[in-house]
Amino acid sequence: MSAHLPSGRAVRSDRTALALRGLKKMFGDVAAVAGVDLDVQEGEFITLLGPSGSGKTTTLRMIAGFTEQSAGTIEIDGVDVSTVPPHKRDVGMVFQNYALFPHMTSAENIEFPLQMRKVPKDEAKRRVADALKLVKLDSYGPRYPRQMSGGQQQRIALARAVVFQPRLLLMDEPLGALDKKLREALQLEIMHISRQLGATVIYVTHDQEEALVMSDRIAIFHDGRIEQLGSGEDLYERPISLFVADFIGESNILHGKLDAGSVVAELGQWRVSGAAAARASLPEKSLAALVVRPERLRLIPRTGDVPASVNTVDATVTDVLYLGSTRKYELRLANGQAVGVRQQLGGPETVWNPADDVRLAWDVDAGVLVAGRGL
Numbered sequence: 001m002s003a004h005l006p007s008g009r010a011v012r013s014d015r016t017a018l019a020l021r022g023l024k025k026m027f028g029d030v031a032a033v034a035g036v037d038l039d040v041q042e043g044e045f046i047t048l049l050g051p052s053g054s055g056k057t058t059t060l061r062m063i064a065g066f067t068e069q070s071a072g073t074i075e076i077d078g079v080d081v082s083t084v085p086p087h088k089r090d091v092g093m094v095f096q097n098y099a100l101f102p103h104m105t106s107a108e109n110i111e112f113p114l115q116m117r118k119v120p121k122d123e124a125k126r127r128v129a130d131a132l133k134l135v136k137l138d139s140y141g142p143r144y145p146r147q148m149s150g151g152q153q154q155r156i157a158l159a160r161a162v163v164f165q166p167r168l169l170l171m172d173e174p175l176g177a178l179d180k181k182l183r184e185a186l187q188l189e190i191m192h193i194s195r196q197l198g199a200t201v202i203y204v205t206h207d208q209e210e211a212l213v214m215s216d217r218i219a220i221f222h223d224g225r226i227e228q229l230g231s232g233e234d235l236y237e238r239p240i241s242l243f244v245a246d247f248i249g250e251s252n253i254l255h256g257k258l259d260a261g262s263v264v265a266e267l268g269q270w271r272v273s274g275a276a277a278a279r280a281s282l283p284e285k286s287l288a289a290l291v292v293r294p295e296r297l298r299l300i301p302r303t304g305d306v307p308a309s310v311n312t313v314d315a316t317v318t319d320v321l322y323l324g325s326t327r328k329y330e331l332r333l334a335n336g337q338a339v340g341v342r343q344q345l346g347g348p349e350t351v352w353n354p355a356d357d358v359r360l361a362w363d364v365d366a367g368v369l370v371a372g373r374g375l
């Protein structure tokens with residue numbers, strides 16, 4: 001029987017390729033990583049996503065063995081490698097800034113990890129040629145890094161990281177220095193290559209779109225911890241906190257107090273679905289926030305009834321932006337809060353104008369409940 005990950009990758013087994021347990025790193029009295037637990041399946045593509053300084057690179061460096069952890073353990077394929085030196089961990093790594101050896105050609109760069117591992121010369125040559133082919137730079141073996149573009153150098157770095165068929169492939173913002181078009185092309189290439197190799201990948205990025213495109217699961221880092229781990233859809237549709245809701249995609253957040261299945265605020269009272277309430281499981285009367293994505297909001301006239309399954313709040317249009325496939329409305333609520341709405345174009349549509357008084361409506365099911373600030 002074969003299972004599939006959300007990306008369509010076949011899971012080769014249900015083996016855990018990497019397990020982090022209570023992983024911590026202190027720099028002086030600052031916890032750069034404050035206790036990370038993570039299980040990664042063999043063949044899975046996991047992305048660490050989070051703001052600058054949240055501990056992504058430090059976590060990756062501990063997995064590779066370049067930084068020693070202050071507490072916790074790292075298991076690769078069920079073996080505790082916490083005290084094993086980097087070159088014996090069987091981990092390939094790609095950094096943001098190419099990090100190719102400048103005095104070596106592409107072929108020599110790619111061959112280097114094979115020499116380290118004492119792979120016989122003939123076999124090494126064959127593997128280097130295969131790796132160059134894999135990254136579509138067959139004829140670039142004799143070139144020095146300075147004779148190649150950033151994208152080409154990064155492909156060579158990828159070839160060097162995979163040539164010894166590591167059990168784990170770690171990448172720290174490998175596309176961060178490249179322009180958007182090249183980044184998008186290489187995202188797909190990295191996905192195809194890692195899938196072809198059946199590699200288990202831990203990938204770090206700042207870029208949420210990149211994370212959504214590439215990953216089976218995404219770990220949202222916040223202050224040295226994983227705040228939420230899940231598929232892109234989990235994180236977008238069911239964020240567990242204001243931080244995650246804010247970090248992934250655009251969101252509108254209505255603050256209030258939880259009262260008998262509704263969020264109650266000065267501007268209104270909005271029903272919470274049973275499923276959303278069960279997921280959040282917040283105490284009665286606690287500070288709460290309702291998260292509604294821009295594409296889930298509709299603009300309707302202020303007059304007229306709405307069914308009980310729909311929440312509403314009055315708003316005034318401030319700006320209307322035509323964006324090709326969508327129209328974006330910026331609105332203001334009576335308390336001054338800004339709200340954004342996205343409407344898909346192409347169907348029947350009422351166009352509103354700046355200064356129009358409208359009502360925002362959304363299905364009760366579309367609202368996600370999270371703890372409010374101050375809890």
Ligand SMILES: Nc1ncnc2c1ncn2[C@@H]1O[C@H](COP(=O)(O)OP(=O)(O)OP(=O)(O)O)[C@@H](O)[C@H]1O
Nearest residue numbers: 027031032050051052053054055056057058059206
């Ligand atoms: N060698 C070091 N000495 C002292 N503090 C460090 C060291 N390396 C990292 N830190 C601190 O640890 C925290 C986490 O850093 P880290 O590089 O892991 O963040 P990051 O999530 O990779 O950020 P970015 O997205 O900017 O790359 C930061 O506050 C950083 O200043």
Ligand SMILES: [Mg+2]
Nearest residue numbers: 056057058172
């Ligand atoms: Mg970093």
